Amino acid sequence: MSDITMPNVAAIERSRHGSSIGQPVTRREGHLKVTGQAGYAADYNPPGLLHAVMAVSGISRGRVTHLDVAAAEAHPGVVKVMTPANAPKLAKSPDDKDHGFMFRMNVLQNDSVRFANQPIAVVIAETLEAATEGVALLRPRYAEEPARIGLDGSAAFALQAVGAGAPAKGGIGDIEAGLAEAATRFEATYETPAQYHNPLEPHATVAEWDGDKLVLHTPSQGLTMAQGRIAGLFGIDPANILIKSPFLGGGFGAKGLFSGPQVLGIMAARFVGRPVKLVLRREQMFGPVGHRGETRQTLRLGADSTGGLTALEHNTLTTTSFYDDFFEPAGTTSRHLYASPAIATSHEGVRADIGTPIFMRAPGEAPGSAALECAIDELAVKAGMDPLDFRLRNYAEIEPITGKPFSSKALRQCYAQGAARFGWASRPRAPRQMRDDDGLLVGWGVGTATFPAMIFPSEARAVLRVDGSARVEIGAQDMGQGAWTSLAQIAADGLGVDYDKLDLEIGSSALPTGGIAGGSAGTATAGSAIHHAAADVIKKLAALATSDERSPLFGAGNSGVVPRDGRLVRQDDESRGESYASILARAGLAEIDGKGSAGPNPSMQESYAMHSHGAVFAEVKVDPDFGQIRVTRLVGAFAAGRIINPRMVRSQYYGGMIWGVGFALHEHAAADPRSGRLMNANLAEYHVPVNADVPLIEAILVEEHDPHVNVLGLKGVGEIGITGTVGAIANAVWHATGVRARAFPITLDTLLERPGDI
């Protein structure tokens, strides 16, 4: 979008020569962000703006029988109250699903309550304060029914598909036979709690209608999908919808699928005929915009006398809502990670009176690898092996269930480099062997990290201008991970121009579809389309030059020239070339553009298993009297193909590993089993790690060449950091204390169960 001007990067970064890819350039938008100039959705204040605040349900199940709309509307500043009685009817029921990737919403189409914190009305006022007070004055009354909460709140049922459509069951071989022949057997059940994404920026909309045209400022990880969803619900042409989303204050999956509250913001603007801003309060992030469902995972494993797995069974029970289907695919990790002649994974669902879960950073892999990495560790100990040796003993040279080769897999190097950096070799095998100078228990643990390498369909447009500058347009989204920067690096190299001369446009639905910033596939998705668009431009430019006898490139043929620093040069003699400016000027062109697209490559997917891998090593200290745990050291070594920007990638790994600390020790949505209400729906009580929880963290970028995964050879880095880390920490807690905690988060009272003698 031309309304965002990126400042120049530091001079030192401009002095670089050659490739932009691989350079640790700082964030292009960093200066805008630290000076408060990066406009997030809720920063936009068009003339005539009204403020909307949602009223949300205090019960988990039942019906709203009364709202004191008169009291709210009598409050000074309140313009109107939108309720199921007067809300605009949508063109399509929000409960209709065209496909499995569409989720039901609660947008005031009836008076039913399906979960706590469900929107039940929207108050629209001249000020935020007036709207907030209007909500308080509604004093809802309910016909309440008993809430069904948790993994035991209703009957479990079989599933066909989990996550984004993966089969609920998958395996190979005969588990019972594998277990029967095992020298060592192990079985345990692990539980992970409901977790809520909580990006720092809550969901927000500023909606402006002009007839049937909508301009919407809102954070989105998938602009084209959002456009399609809105178009369906409101019965308008997607082309009439402009969504602006240049910056997101985090998404983590919560902003991947368009959510009910965002729809309510649009409805409110239509309802009052004025621009309306709706920003979720923090506590409203706990319910209507998705979460990670609870899991109970039971693993049965067997190993032969040499430590080789003979059986790996991974069964998952997970919660979803009573009105829609999303199932945390926790067992899928066990299909890819370790070699075993017998693997069986299955999932069952259980319904609860909660908002529908959704993709949350490393969906499936995060809780799944937490359980798997603990179970593998427990089996290794039982088999009398070092946990790292045990993992190496069961290294999967091919993808276990499919038998496909990996497109690349440098996991062995990850183990080696991580272990060396961490000092793993000096680890005593038995628990409770290490103390620090203060007498605190010290433990070391390891976990394997894994995440699939994906790509989504996308398109891009690239332009070279006669003045030597360039422009690339794609409706990609920067959630904070650094897309503004890394996509510009890819574009600069593709076009053969200096990074500084490249103008990138992302974050608007008016641009070519940029796919999804999700599944750790954002860079592969948008980057590949950009790469092809750039190649298209270069091809057209080459055609101009090589067919023009006035050009030094005349006769070289399209495939015989390559872009270099604003010039096309002969591949066989780089001293012979011509600048883009000269080629365009002679052709009388101000600019030349090209298009490119990218997406999954079925033949590659058929031929190769494609995953990022890593190894995470954790040190924890535990107070022996209090059970308070602190992670004191984390070393992660990750291989994810080509690294576009090591600074951004390292930052992604750090973020994932810190998330892993929170998963292991802190995050937990605490539902009162009587009401189903979440009692810690705020950031004071819903704990995530603070700086003091993460004293020392290192991420090693392990070299990996992947000629198959996509045109750029890159895999995703956004989610893998969580995987491995959770298990490494839990295993380190065991190593420190001798206590196996099998429910997350691991809290101090779990460790205090050992009887004391005070």
Next chain:
Amino acid sequence: MRPFAYDRPTTIADAVASGAQPETAFLGGGTNLLDLMKGNISRPARLVDVTRLPGLSTIEWLQDGGVRIGALVRNSDLAHDPRFANRFPSVAEALLSGASAQLRNAATAAGNVLQRTRCQYFYDAASVCNKRDPGTGCGAIGGLTRLHAVLGWSEHCIATHPSDFCVPLVALDAVVEIEGRAGRRDVPLEALHRLPGNTPERETVLEPGDVITAIRLPAEAAAYAGNARYLKVRERTSYAFAVVSAGAALRLDQGTIVSARLALGGVALKPWRARAAEDLLAGALPGATVFRDAAALALAEARPCGDNGFKIELARRIIVRALTLAAAGTPDRVPALPASPFALAPTQEVSAHV
């Protein structure tokens, strides 16, 4: 938010008069009250901003060696005052273990003392709460009670008082200076907060219009400076309320405990002074056995109100450690992680409860 009147008195008399009106709340640093108002938990019709009152922002040293902490002294300013930290190190350590740097910069001394409970049912407007809406019942009982009270609770309320600051203060006999409609009076901090009983909505002995003007520590409290610690166990390393905390202070003479001071945080609706344990320690030689006996005595009346039985055993262990650390001597500097088990060097052979 409910619209409210806003007064900014410039004399204490005006503040008392203004504050005595119905549905009125005093505004100090606002770190607790404004959150409660945004959450529709507190709905005052009038805010009396006391932050412009003159003379309440100083730390005043009294001739007898005591100190008078002005009600508006910011938590950070007090903790980082070298003379104060030197004389009352466990109070400084407690302050620095609370909240975050940003909150400590804003929060006032009196505001800390008067902060409301963090009971999740109190904060959840959709739950019943006798404290918030008298007579509606206690939403916490039978619910999520892991962090609730183990001492002094009633069937009407099982909440705890969350302050760190108050724990060593109450151990050291702090006195609260109050200006009210009937003039000035002193109340021992230990007597300021009320246990819930039948009236959990009455949180303190303050009357309408009462303004806390200062918190005083007596000269005798400084006699504990060489052996005073605060220890706080929490669910993450920083920026979390105490699961249980303890302030311990000893006066030693030639290796013998002359007198002891001990209080617990996170266990009751008020900072919990453990006087029987103090009496047991007086005259004893410091050591694991007597510390354990003291801990047992301090928790003798404790009983779980739900899933929080572990807090009783945890409190005993924290007392033993806090006393052990106090006996070993106050460190020259407040540790980088104040009051944290990860900042301390246990000086006895460490036991093996975990």
